[in-house]
Amino acid sequence: MTPEFTKVAFYQPLAKASREARRLTVRDDDPTEPSTTFTQPDRWEGKEVQAFVVILRTRGCRWALGGGCTFCGYVNDSFVRKIEAKELITQFTKALASYKGEPILKIYTSGSFFDPYEVAEEAQSAIVALVPGSVRKLNVEAQAPDVTESRVAAVAKAKRVDLKLEVGVGLESANPAVARYSVNKEFFLADFEAAAKAAAAHGATLKAYTMVKPPYLTEAEAIEDAVATARLAGPHASTVSFNPMNIQKNTLVERLWTRGQYRPPWLWSVVEVLKRAKEATSTPVKSDPVAGGKHRGAHNCGTCDDHVLAAIQAFNVSQDVRVFSSLACACQETWRDVLDLEGFHQGPIGELADDA
Amino acid sequence: MIEVLARDGWARRARWTLGATDVETPVVLYVDTDRHPAPAHAKALLARRAPAGDRPWVQDLGSRFSPLAPAPGAAVSIAPELPYAPASGADLLAAGHAENEGALAKGQALVAIDPRAAMPTDASDLVVMGSARALVANPYALAAHVTTLRRSVGAGRLLYAPGCGLPHEMALLAYAGIDVFDSSAALLAARQGQYLTPEGPMDAAAVERAGARPCRCDACVSGATGFDWLTSHALAAVETERARVAAAIEAGRLRDLVETRIRATPEMAAHLRRFDLEHHDHFEERAPLIREGVLAATSKESLQRPEVERFRRRIESRYRKPESARVLLLLPCSARKPYSESRTHRRIAEWLERVPGRAAVHEVIVTSPLGVVPRELERVYPAAQYDLPVTGHWDEDERAMIRGALDALLERNKYDRVIVHLDETEMEIVAPVLTDFEHTVEGDPLSNESLGALVRALNDATADGPRVTWRDRMADDLAAVASWQFGEAGRSLAEGATARGKTPFVRLFDGETQLAMLTDRGLLSLTLDGGRRLLERGAYRVEIEDFVPKGSVFCVGVKGADREVRPGDEVVLHHAGDIRGVGRAALAGSEMTEVRRGVAVVGRHHVAAKEARK
Numbered sequence: 001m002t003p004e005f006t007k008v009a010f011y012q013p014l015a016k017a018s019r020e021a022r023r024l025t026v027r028d029d030d031p032t033e034p035s036t037t038f039t040q041p042d043r044w045e046g047k048e049v050q051a052f053v054v055i056l057r058t059r060g061c062r063w064a065l066g067g068g069c070t071f072c073g074y075v076n077d078s079f080v081r082k083i084e085a086k087e088l089i090t091q092f093t094k095a096l097a098s099y100k101g102e103p104i105l106k107i108y109t110s111g112s113f114f115d116p117y118e119v120a121e122e123a124q125s126a127i128v129a130l131v132p133g134s135v136r137k138l139n140v141e142a143q144a145p146d147v148t149e150s151r152v153a154a155v156a157k158a159k160r161v162d163l164k165l166e167v168g169v170g171l172e173s174a175n176p177a178v179a180r181y182s183v184n185k186e187f188f189l190a191d192f193e194a195a196a197k198a199a200a201a202h203g204a205t206l207k208a209y210t211m212v213k214p215p216y217l218t219e220a221e222a223i224e225d226a227v228a229t230a231r232l233a234g235p236h237a238s239t240v241s242f243n244p245m246n247i248q249k250n251t252l253v254e255r256l257w258t259r260g261q262y263r264p265p266w267l268w269s270v271v272e273v274l275k276r277a278k279e280a281t282s283t284p285v286k287s288d289p290v291a292g293g294k295h296r297g298a299h300n301c302g303t304c305d306d307h308v309l310a311a312i313q314a315f316n317v318s319q320d321v322r323v324f325s326s327l328a329c330a331c332q333e334t335w336r337d338v339l340d341l342e343g344f345h346q347g348p349i350g351e352l353a354d355d356a
Numbered sequence: 357m358i359e360v361l362a363r364d365g366w367a368r369r370a371r372w373t374l375g376a377t378d379v380e381t382p383v384v385l386y387v388d389t390d391r392h393p394a395p396a397h398a399k400a401l402l403a404r405r406a407p408a409g410d411r412p413w414v415q416d417l418g419s420r421f422s423p424l425a426p427a428p429g430a431a432v433s434i435a436p437e438l439p440y441a442p443a444s445g446a447d448l449l450a451a452g453h454a455e456n457e458g459a460l461a462k463g464q465a466l467v468a469i470d471p472r473a474a475m476p477t478d479a480s481d482l483v484v485m486g487s488a489r490a491l492v493a494n495p496y497a498l499a500a501h502v503t504t505l506r507r508s509v510g511a512g513r514l515l516y517a518p519g520c521g522l523p524h525e526m527a528l529l530a531y532a533g534i535d536v537f538d539s540s541a542a543l544l545a546a547r548q549g550q551y552l553t554p555e556g557p558m559d560a561a562a563v564e565r566a567g568a569r570p571c572r573c574d575a576c577v578s579g580a581t582g583f584d585w586l587t588s589h590a591l592a593a594v595e596t597e598r599a600r601v602a603a604a605i606e607a608g609r610l611r612d613l614v615e616t617r618i619r620a621t622p623e624m625a626a627h628l629r630r631f632d633l634e635h636h637d638h639f640e641e642r643a644p645l646i647r648e649g650v651l652a653a654t655s656k657e658s659l660q661r662p663e664v665e666r667f668r669r670r671i672e673s674r675y676r677k678p679e680s681a682r683v684l685l686l687l688p689c690s691a692r693k694p695y696s697e698s699r700t701h702r703r704i705a706e707w708l709e710r711v712p713g714r715a716a717v718h719e720v721i722v723t724s725p726l727g728v729v730p731r732e733l734e735r736v737y738p739a740a741q742y743d744l745p746v747t748g749h750w751d752e753d754e755r756a757m758i759r760g761a762l763d764a765l766l767e768r769n770k771y772d773r774v775i776v777h778l779d780e781t782e783m784e785i786v787a788p789v790l791t792d793f794e795h796t797v798e799g800d801p802l803s804n805e806s807l808g809a810l811v812r813a814l815n816d817a818t819a820d821g822p823r824v825t826w827r828d829r830m831a832d833d834l835a836a837v838a839s840w841q842f843g844e845a846g847r848s849l850a851e852g853a854t855a856r857g858k859t860p861f862v863r864l865f866d867g868e869t870q871l872a873m874l875t876d877r878g879l880l881s882l883t884l885d886g887g888r889r890l891l892e893r894g895a896y897r898v899e900i901e902d903f904v905p906k907g908s909v910f911c912v913g914v915k916g917a918d919r920e921v922r923p924g925d926e927v928v929l930h931h932a933g934d935i936r937g938v939g940r941a942a943l944a945g946s947e948m949t950e951v952r953r954g955v956a957v958v959g960r961h962h963v964a965a966k967e968a969r970k
Contacts, residue, residue, distance in 0.1 A: 013450075020445060175422075181452075221421050255443050256443045259442070259494065260490055260494065261441035261490045334548070344402055344416055344519065345487075345540060346486050347487030347488065347489060347518070348439070348489075348490050350490055
């Protein structure tokens with residue numbers, strides 16, 4: 001089932017192309033200042049609550065510094081030089097000055113919280129220990145190979161016993177060909193499964209981030225790929241979260257997009273993915289399309305985008321696909337034609353003439 | 357298996373054996389899906405699953421991310437590819453191309469994503485141009501990509517541009533060497549509310565408001581509406597234009613069609629300009645030396661046609677004036693061709709009879725778009741066949757082009773005197789590149805006063821210096837023609853030779869041995885002895901297998917050919933340096949070894965069998 005190239009780390013020419021699209025620059029900002037903090041709506045125990053989000057500025061995702069995923073521009077915000085553990089701890093302490101008792105806390109770095117290269121083990125434990133008592137659930141993000149039993153154990157030991165820990169992992173696709181030839185991912189579904197096992201051993205859960213329409217896939221392939229990923233990863237995850245492509249700066253996907261050789265997914269595709277993924281797995285599925293309705297994000301014709309986005313948000317809460325049943329727009333037929341015909345192009349279709 | 361039926365530059369009409377059926381290219385593969393069934397007029401289909409009926413079909417096996425299983429009955433399968441797009445960068449394209457090639461099953465059509473890569477030999481004779489749609493939309497990228505790819509693919513294979521086939525783009529793409537199109541772009545355009553015409557898409561709503569549909573296809577006549585109407589019309593429009601392009605190739609007039617079709621969009625016009633300005637050598641290589649009919653130079657692009665540019669470049673780089681001609685006489689052009697048959701030139705010729713030394717005068721006609729045309733080349737294509745809107749207004753491009761051509765002529769050829777018999781406007785165009793000249797026109801170039809002044813000036817200019825006989829001058833004229841036709845090798849063909857006969861049927865002799873004859877097309881045709889001279893100079897050779905050609909030489913019998921050979925050129929046939937015959941090339945030299953079928957050289961003379969050494 002799994003081709004032998006899963007043994008090979010990655011596809012060098014794609015990694016090189018991904019790296020060449022980047023413009024990595026060393027930042028001289030204050031290493032004790034967090035990148036930003038903000039709050040966003042989320043769900044906790046069936047109720048809508050606010051989540052407090054802290055974005056720590058690290059040296060950067062180790063994988064991205066070497067090329068990394070073809071669409072990820074988070075490294076643009078990173079220092080690209082070593083940041084000491086105590087500096088990261090200070091960043092977090094400063095961030096907490098804005099904390100106002102939200103029950104969910106999300107600590108995002110630009111890469112992998114469990115990677116000691118990015119966040120020293122000393123800092124991982126110290127930051128978790130600093131989480132305020134009113135926080136009920138802590139979210140961090142990590143690469144699957146970093147989610148090992150020993151690291152999860154260390155963090156679990158440092159945190160309050162009743163603090164739930166959820167680790168978001170960017171699986172992107174369960175298809176090894178997509179991981180290797182499109183995303184330039186450094187790990188595969190099997191690594192995700194292993195990470196889930198390591199997390200479960202210490203009461204933590206995994207959230208599976210799944211890409212909708214990585215580069216070089218047609219719209220139709222992207223839908224199938226996202227649904228298949230939900231089906232395969234769902235049993236190992238607490239949530240499957242679909243990330244429709246948004247065009248980030250200094251990425252290979254941005255290069256393709258600016259030259260008319262990539263189009264972010266249609267919002268109809270996101271709806272289709274959610275409807276079918278809901279069937280494919282019993283795990284909750286959701287999507288928060290970044291830049292939804294905009295050129296750089298998942299979009300339709302411009303007329304119906306707001307309605308479709310609202311329906312997606314409603315679905316995230318209700319998990320009820322009936323919220324999609326009343327959606328309709330003339331551009332659906334264009335989208336269906338794209339699904340039917342794009343594959344015959346043997347290459348990207350870009351934006352259509354009056355689809356902007 | 358393909359067999360080329362007709363060529364026009366890189367464009368061909370070919371018979372393509374597709375499964376059990378032969379289809380003729382250029383051909384459109386009509387998409388056949390549940391959502392979009394192929395139209396009844398489709399000769400070949402494009403599908404993911406087996407279509408109903410028995411029409412030949414090409415199967416798309418998807419990409420490497422989600423490959424489909426090959427279906428029995430498909431005439432060709434397009435291999436599941438890594439569809440890396442051009443903006444991915446050259447290194448990734450090269451690596452991805454190698455991956456695609458490595459994964460190719462025997463007989464499958466390769467999706468070529470790196471235009472520079474060599475094509476696998478055991479693949480299908482159909483090669484698919486990856487990302488063709490994105491390239492056609494990009495005015496910067498298509499020209500370099502498609503010219504490189506067409507060369508890599510080789511003339512023995514068909515090139516398919518998937519996602520391309522809108523009526524207004526087919527002529528240009530066929531011109532670039534695309535043989536196969538599909539209907540997917542037309543279907544998408546119809547969905548976008550576009551009413552397709554060969555002149556470009558129109559807003560369907562405007563067509564509806566106009567009250568009458570500008571087309572007689574079934575859908576337009578039937579009164580169908582909405583998407584059904586636009587789709588059926590689009591597919592009919594695609595097929596109509598396909599037939600139009602095929603007919604243009606057959607007639608050798610594809611370039612005329614291209615120049616009208618590119619008006620549809622700025623991208624199309626940009627592609628053609630890049631073809632002409634940045635890839636002249638590529639297109640000139642396959643452009644025939646001789647064509648039938650009039651070259652109507654009615655657009656800006658006409659000035660840059662490969663044959664027009666070739667004429668100018670040969671004047672600048674190959675041509676040597678008749679040696680004995682010492683006095684340059686610049687004359688105006690005429691609408692009628694060849695010039696000497698025009699009223700203007702006949703009148704000038706009558707007056708020139710009053711110049712006893714006129715064998716030393718070199719008449720050169722100043723004209724757009726060819727620049728300068730020496731009298732002895734006036735019957736050569738396209739000098740004898742061009743026509744353009746004559747207004748008396750010369751635009752800056754034309755002025756610069758004429759000055760450039762004249763400057764280059766004077767750079768390589770020395771004259772004792774220059775006499776300008778042009779009107780005031782034209783004189784001012786050429787004056788900046790002349791250091792010293794005499795202007796003999798006052799008002800009308802054909803007035804008795806002007807022509808009288810011309811005769812006086814010429815008599816004065818030819819009074820001194822050695823007397824030139826017509827016999828010598830005729831040989832020199834043939835040498836000049838040979839220099840344009842064969843380059844340096846042509847000059848040695850005519851070295852020490854003499855001319856006999858009456859214009860235009862002049863023959864070139866070495867003593868009593870005939871070397872060549874001037875044909876009514878203004879160029880030389882070779883005898884075996886003339887061929888020997890070219891062979892010695894290592895030019896215009898076609899090497900054949902060890903046989904004596906008793907008629908036409910087929911491509912299978914060709915071992916190699918000189919790169920300078922153009923379709924229509926005179927060539928010498930040899931085996932290992934041993935002359936076997938002379939003839940006229942049916943193909944460019946570079947193509948003779950790329951295809952396995954068809955005539956390469958139409959033989960004229962061959963050696964006796966016993967002369968051919970073992």
